[in-house]
Amino acid sequence: MIADLSAADLEAFGARIQADYDAFRARGLKLDMTRGKPAPEQLDLAEGMLALPGNRDHLTEAGEDARNYGGVQGVAEVRALFSGTLGAKPERIVVGDNASLAMMHDSIVWALLKGVPGSAKPWGRESEIAFLCPVPGYDRHFAICEEYGIRMIPVPMTGHGPDMAKVEELVRDPAVKGMWCVPKYSNPSAESYSDETVRRLASMKTGAPDFRLFWDNAYVLHHLTDERREILNVLDACADAGNPDRAFVFASTSKMTLAGAGLAFFASSEANVKWYLARASKRTIGPDKLNQLRHVRFLRDEAGLVAHMDKHRALLAPKFQTVTDALTSRLANQGAARWIKPDGGYFVSVDVTEGAASRVVALAKDAGLLLTAAGATWPYGKDPHDSNLRLAPSYPSLSDVKAASEGIALCILLAAIESESARRRSEA
Ligand code: PMP
Known part of the structure; x- marks a missing residue:
């Protein structure tokens, strides 16, 4: 847990994560995890539909x-x-x-x-x-x-x-x-x-x-x-x-x-x-x-519909797995975020520590990674806790999802370290 680290350990950990984040930013990536759009490969699954119903039908x-x-x-x-x-x-x-x-x-x-x-x-x-x-x-x-x-x-x-x-x-x-x-x-x-x-x-x-x-x-x-x-x-x-x-x-x-x-x-x-x-x-x-x-x-029929949805699942499930794997490997037991592994739908919802969501979105943007605006999941775009983030991994390629997930985890860690350091300073 970040909150349990000694002052020296917190500083060392912060320096390490800052270096990882700087390296991520230096890659100059352009990544977008903002909207739950199907990927081109998913649209291709229905390409056959464009020729239907066909002449005279x-x-x-x-x-x-x-x-x-x-x-x-x-x-x-x-x-x-x-x-x-x-x-x-x-x-x-x-x-x-x-x-x-x-x-x-x-x-x-x-x-x-x-x-x-x-x-x-x-x-x-x-x-x-x-x-x-x-x-x-x-x-x-x-x-x-x-x-x-x-x-x-x-x-x-x-x-x-x-x-x-x-x-x-x-x-x-x-x-x-x-x-x-x-x-x-x-x-x-x-x-x-x-x-x-x-x-x-x-x-x-x-x-x-x-x-x-x-x-x-x-x-x-x-x-x-x-x-x-x-x-x-x-x-x-x-x-x-x-x-x-x-x-x-x-x-x-x-x-x-x-x-x-x-x-x-x-x-x-x-x-x-x-x-x-x-x-x-x-x-x-x-x-x-x-x-x-x-x-x-x-x-054709409901069985055809269900079989078609299985093809979407085959394309989507690895992307969701990639996101949750990256979050788990970087963030488990840090006290910086909570999320669940979705068993359906189009999103991963992440709750970061109170007041940190907009900082995470800003850090991500600075590193070439677009996230849905903090607050978007609340009426009037105002999350009173500034803690919810919505990740949409469907559209980017699997390799982009991997890069983006790693970047998101780093931004969450960095924001958590910053706010813990600020909290200690204000208490000192
Ligand atoms: N409802 C929910 C909950 C959605 O997430 C979306 C798309 N992101 C829509 C509706 C939009 O549906 P449609 O394309 O049928 O307008």
Whole structure:
């Protein structure tokens, strides 16, 4: 432990780490671990899709011409293909275009302008509304709330989902209309919600009768080990608890097929799907159904989808292993950081000592290594502890991930040594 070192040992250790960091910086690398983007090799896995559906193949099973307008809910066989993954019957699924984030955004804007089933008035006409935001969480969720003036209330994650005692207490306030949830392999902590967490979210008493869980199951099939984690079906849990309209479920194939040209999904109760389609059909005459056909032709069935995800795993798992190996070899038992080895998802979340995260990001930047801004995993970009870092190892090559991980470990150590030295000076 750095904190236990004698003054002389701390100084010697600091000098050694500073020399390693200087050597790292002198390599003049340009590394980027900021965003959870699939690597080119992952996109190549779906290259065959670009030739599909192919000449003259434009009819759906029902005989609709996929080249034409219409079909706002999405092609039936596509909804059937993703039904198991989404945990909803095909008739309770809407297929959107290439971004689930857009479907989340639209749902919030429509709720603000029109209300949702069960609303006494549009959310935008309430004097104030708020969302619960488990932290660390996804910055783009928080950006939507910030954009539309929805107050964000952070709730800590526990290792098996958000702190439910806190959630149950906060949600009694009728101003709390929604909650962001990334229930499986969460962004960024990689934790999955326990069955008990899902049941409590489904059954808790809410002050707002039109409260919604924004259930962003972005990493539903994104396993990194052969233990394919399952979580409780939230739509069933809500229905069982007598709250059938509570959850809006979202997912997409952004990290299954093509991040910029995949399919997005909304799945929910009958009333919510009707509500969604009524709004969506004002917004568009129909989605890109050729892309939907391309996806069924390429993936074929759920087994095809799962097999495709195994190929992603083969490319991603070594990168995650490299990050956690580097952190372990440099940082184990130093008291400088805590992290867990993800078993799915796209991120490694690292908690460094309080007040050190922005220093780590600055040290890394100085050495040619871009990290997600400190604070990004908190509402308004402000981590009150300045301690959470989100590492995204998917995009860089394996050798770049190795170099970057080594660099990150050095920056964390250096920041920890600096703050320990400063602490001792201030106590002296
Ligand atoms: N939700 C989460 C939790 C994510 O991490 C991401 C991508 N990083 C998205 C949604 C974006 O999904 P899409 O590409 O479908 O808009």
